[in-house]
Amino acid sequence: MSTTILQDRFGRRIEYLRLSVTDRCDLRCTYCLPKDFKDFLEPDAWLTFDEVARVVAVFARLGVNKFRLTGGEPLTRRNLPGLAARLSALPGVKDLSLSTNATRLAKHAHDLKDAGIRRLNVSLDSLKPERFAGIVGRDCLDDVLAGLMAAKLEGFAPIKINMVVLKGTNDDEIDDIVAFCMEHGFVLRLIETMPLGSTGGKAEYLDLRPIRQRLQQRFGLLDGLVEGGGPARYLQTPDRRFSVGFITPISQHFCETCNRVRLSADGILYMCLGQNDSMNLRDVLRRGATDADLENVIREAIELKPLKHDFREQPTKIVRFMSQTGG
Template identity: 55%
Template sequence: MLIDGCGRRIDYLRLSVTDRCDLRCAYCMPPEFDSYEIPDNWLSFSEIVRICRIFIDLGVSRVRLTGGEPLVRSRIGDLVQDVGQLPGLNDLSLSTNGTRLTQFASKLLASGVTRLNVSLDTLSPVRFLTLTRRDALHDVLAGLEVARESGFRLIKINMVWLPEFNGDELDAMIKYCMERNFVLRLIENMPMGDSARQLGSSSLQPLIGQLRERFHLVDHIVAGGGPARYLGTPDRSFSVGFITPMSQHFCEACNRVRVSVTGRLHLCLGQNDHLELLPMLRGGSPDHEIANQIRAAVMQKPLSHEFQKNPMKVVRIMASTGG
């Protein structure tokens, strides 16, 4: 098992396959951002598979492929299939903005992805354009319908909670998810870079109590290795999760690390500590040496983030970190 210095078992890897995206969501990427990594610095597919295999040998059983937007990377279906066939991997999922799901949903399912997390912060075309700087809401909604019809075991809708922007859409989003058997997840915005900090963050705590009472929700368990706390209707017809890194952090139970598209192992979203894997991968290091370096790095995983105490500490943006 992979155990950190706080005694937490690390069994979940989020791995970014690209820092590129076809949207420019305000909380993820500044409007002027163009500092993408050159493709020569990206992990190759064989390097990604190798990293996954090393982590699986260390006890990781869940892998989520992320971006940027993972579906913009060429031949992504081949990568998904190769990762999905790794012995010891119990759960392969993917995060996406949904714009390309009409093209890829069936291929992803056939390649071993059983769960999708889809970012959808608004059902308004005008607001979608404002937030993402792209007129693509129709593509996302169409992609979600194709994914639902394809038969994914679970589709989660990630809605970043920005009450001054989308707070009046909560009822519409709940109705949308209920009708399609999607799990809604509400997320507090994190101060990852200046663009995200400018949007601010609002606590979900009052809303949790309101929704519990309004829909007679009870504590609920939904598949996945992430930090969301879930409530659901007694008949399980609707579930809603809350990711609260600001108002009620979940650091004591953190079970995950992230690897960027350049092979940088991030131990915590709210800290700058990291380990560079790419030089070892391309420098001839054998798997056992890389595994030992990962073990040593994970022992330095901090107890918690410092978003509240030191919100200016992390200057990298979410797109370059890996979602």
């Protein structure tokens, strides 16, 4: 296997690929998809599992070792555990994880664990059924909690709870979510909204810095580390039994340490959530490219990765939704 590393023009090593397997989702979160959105891709536009495995193998040969399956909602893609098993067996794939809304997780948790997925990120923006339904567009909190308990029973670790904090909507529940995560041994991650698409631009943004300070003082939290390749900055209790991460793309961006790129379900490689430059790997694959050709195209694409996003300077720049980019 090649020992060549994948590095952008600013010296950042690319080690992490977030891989969308579908743009479809069974929820309509207010900060992600419009309630009446129907402009989804046709399935034949998605990368096939063979194409996905080939792309992942090339990235792995370039030194990328962390891979996350995302969507849309990835568990709406048929036989996702089968794809996970293929990917986890590839040389160089050291870490395979999954982001999910957990509505279907109870059914698939066992098979996903058997397939080689070890870590989960689960969206949970409220513990109040009516409020949760208002945020995600569907009364399904019981399904999500059942999925979480099934995953806990299967031994996934860590299980990270992603809470998008919405000013005036769910910010009064942060302490309740903290207590829930402490009870079950979950890692909490609080996330600022990003202006992606019309929904993200209208979301109730809240600066997380005061919340971080309050939680740090209340629980005596110290700087900490949690397994994973993402951008969260973590605090932990002194006994390390509870960790909370803060993903703050607006108030304190983390662009200088960005180590990731995203591949959409239809094979578009995005180097940054806050830019439109991209590379169409699906067209390259379907034109009969060799693995060497694909490697060269990926290297060329990485040169497009910007120094930083400009969400503050141009908040209306990105019109695609998060589900179209890949979680």
